Amino acid sequence: MRRRLLALVGLAGLLLAGCSSTIPGEPVAAASPSSDRQLVQGYFTELNAAAAEGAATQRDFLQRSQHPDYLDELCDLGDLTLNIDPAMSTLRVDPDWVPPGAGRGAGHPRGLVYVLGVSVSIRQDGALLGEQIGSQRVVILDGKAYGFAPCPTG
Template sequence: MTVRRVIALTLVALSAGCATTVPGQAVPMGGNTAPGQEREIVSQYFTDLNDAAAEGSDTQRDFLRRTQHPDFTDRTCELGDLVLTIEPALSTLRVDPKWKPEKATSRPRGSVYVVGVSVRIRRDNATLAEQIGSQRVVVLDGRAYGFAPCPTR
């Protein structure tokens, strides 16, 4: 069957009413999405993280130290001269109520969110790697806290 014939048959089927529409309106999944104010706090966290990255590894290291979740300040990693740029896909931001850091005995205080991210790892303005994954951010007392990423070996 030629491409033209497939297109023609598809158009005929659609015009004959074979396409299905579902009445109603799309509604976000209740209870799993971040409230507007906390969504903004998480978004600002990534903006500040990337602004720190633009200033270099020392500034970003300081940012990661200051924003490490207060219950887990003993779990930081040394990034050396690496700089991370992290772009969140905020449309994927959702509550993650059961998550706790690896080997932790309890959850972090606050509202835990998970978001899909694209991470670019740089050294001396040269991109070493890019990857897609997820990252947890916790909103506690109106502030966003993270968990300093650790490079894998």
């Protein structure tokens, strides 16, 4: 149980990585094309629908939707599921973002990177283990939304 709790805390930290730093200047929301907005919303709708069906279904979704430049960065959440509620009003372009700990000098992912605020609920066998608020990136590449599966630590 202690190991699972440590993994949960590590996962929450990973989801929020980069959220605690302060960026100088004033925030300015960039207008995103409505088709990209729909793709991003659809990504979260599918992610949550997969979670409702169970860990195996969500794992399959995360594998299918992992950004193609980072297929080797995919982690297994085990029997955990994530429900992610996106704050679509916060959606903006994040052109300089690089995934933390990206292996082999991968650099900036291909496509248009968006960032938005999210509320994440972490569940195990339907029981709520924790909730976090943070930000998440979704990339639009060749008309499809891709994400970056979180990796628990511990």
